[in-house]
Amino acid sequence: MRVSIIGSGYVGMITGMGFVKLGNEVIFLDVDEEKVQMINEGRAPIYEEGLEELMTEYREKYRATNDYREAILNSDVTFICVGTPSREDGSIDLRFVESASKEIGKALGDKEDFHVVVVKSTVVPGTTEGVVKPILEEQSGKMAFKDFGLAMNPEFLREGVALKDFLNPDRIVLGVKDERTKDVLEKLYSPIDAPKVVTDIKTAEMIKYASNAFLATKISFANEIGNICKKLGIDSWKVFEGVGLDHRISPHFFRSGLGFGGSCFPKDVKAIIKKAEEVGEEPVLLKAVIEVNERQPIKLIELLKRHVPELKGRKIGVLGLAFKPNTDDVRETRAYPVIRRLLEEGAEVIAYDPKAMRNFRKFYPDVGERIDYAESPREILEKAKVVLILTEWPEFEWLDYSKKIVIDGRRIQRAERTAEVYEGLCW
Numbered sequence: 001m002r003v004s005i006i007g008s009g010y011v012g013m014i015t016g017m018g019f020v021k022l023g024n025e026v027i028f029l030d031v032d033e034e035k036v037q038m039i040n041e042g043r044a045p046i047y048e049e050g051l052e053e054l055m056t057e058y059r060e061k062y063r064a065t066n067d068y069r070e071a072i073l074n075s076d077v078t079f080i081c082v083g084t085p086s087r088e089d090g091s092i093d094l095r096f097v098e099s100a101s102k103e104i105g106k107a108l109g110d111k112e113d114f115h116v117v118v119v120k121s122t123v124v125p126g127t128t129e130g131v132v133k134p135i136l137e138e139q140s141g142k143m144a145f146k147d148f149g150l151a152m153n154p155e156f157l158r159e160g161v162a163l164k165d166f167l168n169p170d171r172i173v174l175g176v177k178d179e180r181t182k183d184v185l186e187k188l189y190s191p192i193d194a195p196k197v198v199t200d201i202k203t204a205e206m207i208k209y210a211s212n213a214f215l216a217t218k219i220s221f222a223n224e225i226g227n228i229c230k231k232l233g234i235d236s237w238k239v240f241e242g243v244g245l246d247h248r249i250s251p252h253f254f255r256s257g258l259g260f261g262g263s264c265f266p267k268d269v270k271a272i273i274k275k276a277e278e279v280g281e282e283p284v285l286l287k288a289v290i291e292v293n294e295r296q297p298i299k300l301i302e303l304l305k306r307h308v309p310e311l312k313g314r315k316i317g318v319l320g321l322a323f324k325p326n327t328d329d330v331r332e333t334r335a336y337p338v339i340r341r342l343l344e345e346g347a348e349v350i351a352y353d354p355k356a357m358r359n360f361r362k363f364y365p366d367v368g369e370r371i372d373y374a375e376s377p378r379e380i381l382e383k384a385k386v387v388l389i390l391t392e393w394p395e396f397e398w399l400d401y402s403k404k405i406v407i408d409g410r411r412i413q414r415a416e417r418t419a420e421v422y423e424g425l426c427w
């Protein structure tokens with residue numbers, strides 16, 4: 001099939017190249033001329049493991065443009081993969097979804113064949129039919145589900161393993177209304193061997209939020225129990241090993257510690273809280289999930305102060321700035337609130353991260369420009385007696401922590417075994 005992808009960011013690139021790998025031809029669209037050029041030169045505009053190799057291997061199967069007409073007229077299915085950032089109040093900003101729908105709608109007006117538009121961007125329930133559909137209809141002069149297809153197909157990609165997730169998903173969710181669209185999507189995804197859940201459109205939108213809210217809840221639950229365990233002298237990881245063996249619970253995604261960051265969990269939980277309030281529901285549990293998550297960095301500082309009561313003028317080494325290992329992404333990283341607090345208390349901070357130092361400095365200039373950066377993790381241990389571990393990069397397992405005070409938010413076993421003083425956040 002011929003697929004067009006609107007928005008050549010993270011989700012767009014993985015989805016598009018995933019479809020290329022499945023044997024389709026793909027046109028990427030982006031308003032950013034630099035991204036278009038990079039893709040046309042076979043280079044990846046975002047970093048993800050295996051992406052550039054795939055782009056090299058399938059060079060003749062994709063191209064990029066900034067012209068909507070060209071993308072729509074030369075494809076059968078269009079995926080909207082633009083960002084849905086958070087507004088100040090936690091609700092999602094639909095600006096990019098709206099402008100993409102408008103341009104797609106205009107081009108659809110000139111299209112003779114049946115065309116399917118699929119929303120892949122994470123949008124709160126009701127958006128595809130309440131926002132995207134009227135814009136497409138108005139701009140094209142055509143009717144959704146009759147003259148053109150419209151569907152919602154959420155993504156569940158994890159950074160670092162996103163291509164694998166695309167090709168081997170736990171499930172594929174297809175939110176559809178008309179048979180023709182359903183057939184097109186089922187055909188497109190037919191090479192992938194995974195359960196396909198076919199629902200109406202707003203259920204598909206909700207499945208994405210409910211999935212992420214559940215995983216975030218599981219982490220905050222692990223952290224709340226973990227905090228209680230810490231006070232009682234119990235290792236919460238051992239507790240969750242025992243708990244996770246209950247097949248109704250599962251051992252995955254049960255690591256207590258510094259909490260969740262990244263581009264999805266904080267944003268999605270806040271957006272569904274906002275939507276709940278909008279419809280007159282008080283999301284008590286979801287609000288607590290965010291609150292527990294925001295407290296974990298403070299807990300880490302409290303533990304630190306047990307051993308170093310006065311932070312003013314103290315040099316503190318920080319290992320890890322990325323929101324999780326194997327990425328340079330610092331969005332909502334728990335390292336930010338920790339380091340901000342250290343600076344507020346007058347500490348001197350030296351940090352190291354294998355991939356995320358540049359991004360940290362750029363995204364959080366208020367903090368990022370006031371700290372020193374080390375060339376290697378070893379330099380942190382040479383220069384600081386007190387070390388905080390904020391991201392579990394595998395290479396932190398190979399350091400010498402003897403004679404150090406280590407406060408660990410992620411559990412690096414080597415530090416636990418060898419540090420002079422060691423405190424784990426929830427163990």
Ligand code: UDX
Binds near residue numbers: 160212254
């Ligand atoms: C997540 C979802 O997994 C994915 O399905 C969704 O589409 C996007 O959001 P991602 O943000 O890439 O993916 O990272 P993930 O590996 O899920 O981790 C998210 C955060 O939770 C990280 O900060 C991680 O450190 C934290 N985490 C994860 C825990 O604290 N404990 C765990 O047990 C698992």
